[in-house]
Amino acid sequence: MSDIKITLPDGSIRNYPAGTTGLAIAQSISEGLARVALSIEVNGEIRDLNRPILSDSSIRIFTWNDKGGKYAFWHSSAHLFAEALEALYPGVKFGIGPPIDNGFYYDVDLGDKTFGEDDLAKVEAKMSELAKKNSVFVRRDVPKAEAIAYFEKKGDPYKIELLRDLADGSITFYEQGNFTDLCRGPHIPHTGLIKAVKLLNVAGAYWRGDEKNKMLTRVYGITFPKQKELEEYLIMIEEAKKRDHRKLGKELELFAFSEKVGMGLPLWLPKGTVLRERLEQFMRKAQIRAGYDPVVTPHIGAKQLYVTSGHYEKYGKDSFQPIHTPDAGEEFLLKPMNCPHHCEIYKVKPRSYKDLPIRLAEFGTVYRYEQSGELHGLTRVRGFTQDDAHIFCRPDQVKGEFIKVIDLVLHVFKSLGFENYTAQVSLRDPANKEKYIGEDSLWDKAEREIQEAADERGLKTVAVKGEAAFYGPKLDFMVKDALGRSWQLGTIQVDYQLPKRFELEYVGSDNQKHQPVMIHRAPFGSMERFIAVLIEHCAGNFPIWLSPEQVAVLPISERFNEYAEKVIQELKNQDIRGFLDDRDEKIGRKIRDAEVKKVPYMLIVGEKEAQEGAVSVRRHGAGDQGTLSLAAFVGQFLTENSMPVTA
RNA sequence: GCCGAGGUAGCUCAGGGGUAGAGCAGCUGAUUCGUAAUCAGCAGGUCGUGAGUUCAAAUCUCAUUCUCGGCUCCA
Numbered sequence: 001m002s003d004i005k006i007t008l009p010d011g012s013i014r015n016y017p018a019g020t021t022g023l024a025i026a027q028s029i030s031e032g033l034a035r036v037a038l039s040i041e042v043n044g045e046i047r048d049l050n051r052p053i054l055s056d057s058s059i060r061i062f063t064w065n066d067k068g069g070k071y072a073f074w075h076s077s078a079h080l081f082a083e084a085l086e087a088l089y090p091g092v093k094f095g096i097g098p099p100i101d102n103g104f105y106y107d108v109d110l111g112d113k114t115f116g117e118d119d120l121a122k123v124e125a126k127m128s129e130l131a132k133k134n135s136v137f138v139r140r141d142v143p144k145a146e147a148i149a150y151f152e153k154k155g156d157p158y159k160i161e162l163l164r165d166l167a168d169g170s171i172t173f174y175e176q177g178n179f180t181d182l183c184r185g186p187h188i189p190h191t192g193l194i195k196a197v198k199l200l201n202v203a204g205a206y207w208r209g210d211e212k213n214k215m216l217t218r219v220y221g222i223t224f225p226k227q228k229e230l231e232e233y234l235i236m237i238e239e240a241k242k243r244d245h246r247k248l249g250k251e252l253e254l255f256a257f258s259e260k261v262g263m264g265l266p267l268w269l270p271k272g273t274v275l276r277e278r279l280e281q282f283m284r285k286a287q288i289r290a291g292y293d294p295v296v297t298p299h300i301g302a303k304q305l306y307v308t309s310g311h312y313e314k315y316g317k318d319s320f321q322p323i324h325t326p327d328a329g330e331e332f333l334l335k336p337m338n339c340p341h342h343c344e345i346y347k348v349k350p351r352s353y354k355d356l357p358i359r360l361a362e363f364g365t366v367y368r369y370e371q372s373g374e375l376h377g378l379t380r381v382r383g384f385t386q387d388d389a390h391i392f393c394r395p396d397q398v399k400g401e402f403i404k405v406i407d408l409v410l411h412v413f414k415s416l417g418f419e420n421y422t423a424q425v426s427l428r429d430p431a432n433k434e435k436y437i438g439e440d441s442l443w444d445k446a447e448r449e450i451q452e453a454a455d456e457r458g459l460k461t462v463a464v465k466g467e468a469a470f471y472g473p474k475l476d477f478m479v480k481d482a483l484g485r486s487w488q489l490g491t492i493q494v495d496y497q498l499p500k501r502f503e504l505e506y507v508g509s510d511n512q513k514h515q516p517v518m519i520h521r522a523p524f525g526s527m528e529r530f531i532a533v534l535i536e537h538c539a540g541n542f543p544i545w546l547s548p549e550q551v552a553v554l555p556i557s558e559r560f561n562e563y564a565e566k567v568i569q570e571l572k573n574q575d576i577r578g579f580l581d582d583r584d585e586k587i588g589r590k591i592r593d594a595e596v597k598k599v600p601y602m603l604i605v606g607e608k609e610a611q612e613g614a615v616s617v618r619r620h621g622a623g624d625q626g627t628l629s630l631a632a633f634v635g636q637f638l639t640e641n642s643m644p645v646t647a
Numbered sequence: 648g649c650c651g652a653g654g655u656a657g658c659u660c661a662g663g664g665g666u667a668g669a670g671c672a673g674c675u676g677a678u679u680c681g682u683a684a685u686c687a688g689c690a691g692g693u694c695g696u697g698a699g700u701u702c703a704a705a706u707c708u709c710a711u712u713c714u715c716g717g718c719u720c721c722a
Contacts, residue, residue: 493722
């Protein structure tokens, strides 16, 4: 057999007999690598380690440290799960079982059986038992007819449905132990590598993601090559749960919900309101600098307004229903969007090309009837406030304006320490054009403009089809919460449709009427969601300028309350948000309580401080900072307290 | 909206057919204290809501509501 040339990632080239395997290559490099190798990338395609390599190739061997390795590991774990499930509950029908960012899931049809906590433990145990058998994952090409026959005999209708969409000749089976699955692979060499198994939760999931289909049972799980890594992962999850904004929001008294008020309708408590208003001030300032004009519009609008905008047709039936008045036929809608109102502001007078761009900004509270199962803390609510603005500009200004908005969004993210965001270009789904309004040419134009603007600012973007708004494409800034769920914060949208529907116009230099273009944008997105993610991002330890309670003044004993009062009064005179803890408690207790409340600064005052006009400074999480004169502390604090401003 | 799991004091949770418990928080008193919890006492719940089974329901059944985990949706 002739030799083939294998190019390694470092560029070196080695000769191997044709038909060698990834495992053999790994072994030739080092036994250690062979032990931890999970999959191999051959000319860009990730494959099994034991699949023969027939021609010259560049390869990269993946281990647990590579995404490609983890995916193969978790994909194989899904198969192991299926094998265990089938062993325990014969007759289970299988859907799909892919690897995901953290583990894997498998969608299964258990018939009448409900699957609970006890079952998870049972299947977990079975998986561990089967893993120890070191079953090899065997890949096999299968003709389509044979594949269908196999699953018909087995009684797996979902697999047959999947097979119908696959071309004959491209179908492979993987078999390990007593389980055979339709699968493209790749898989790890054998089940014995899976040393730690945890099934995390059970959920419902529609077959093929379509709510018209049957709901299957989805079991999420994760596995590791070492028991210790599983333990670390579980600890990490526990830690993440501590950052959950719903938990911290309660503990820090930022917001609350009440069944009596209604689900999904947040109540902002005093401390949460301070935080929220600080953010609002920050945005107002940035927007004034960027040339926006603040406006205010009512919370309701006549139904016809939304019929004109198209929102009524699109969302009317599954939304808050119209408000009726004593006048027959008169109907108002709670505003679900601010844009129609802003369009009418644009229309109050004729506009010249010289007036554009016009940037109308409003912290507009909107109401949307989200599906009950969708509500989630502050991230998904039925009443929320957008830091909304609409830019009305000439076609030649679109890109420039778009870029300016990108800069504003990036300024916001940078000021608040959001570094891990994804810039998502949300395009329409070409397969479902009826979901959108407007001509193809304008959509293409808008989509192009967004991509160009993002490129011009050097944003690394991910394009996702089907995520556009019904009237136009978007650039969405996605950020993950503590538990890894992705949320849309900032959004920028180019819109050629509403100007048309509202018959917006301006007089050009040619003395002719033209249609402006609208850019919808909200850097925070919604105050509620932004704050939710912010809370999780900083684990409730807000930057000083946002902190609801900035300074706790803690007298050593009642004898120093009088001096403490003077200190707190001075802080208030300087617009510093402080409070006095004059409870009859020991200083250790007062410090503990302030630490738990995540108050950034504690000023401890006793005999010495009272005499010297000083304060003993303690920083949250950092401990004793020594003693300063009150004036020196105030000076230092005010410097640190400044709100970030646009460069 | 769909599938599944839950709801016991302000918070975190135990109890699981015989009429409710802990810790923290709260209140009262004592203590006057130097960098993450002083001590003692008191008070606090129609066990989410409504029906049903039962001599008896927080506990079993059903319905309903809200919460949680996903799915679908997200202007």
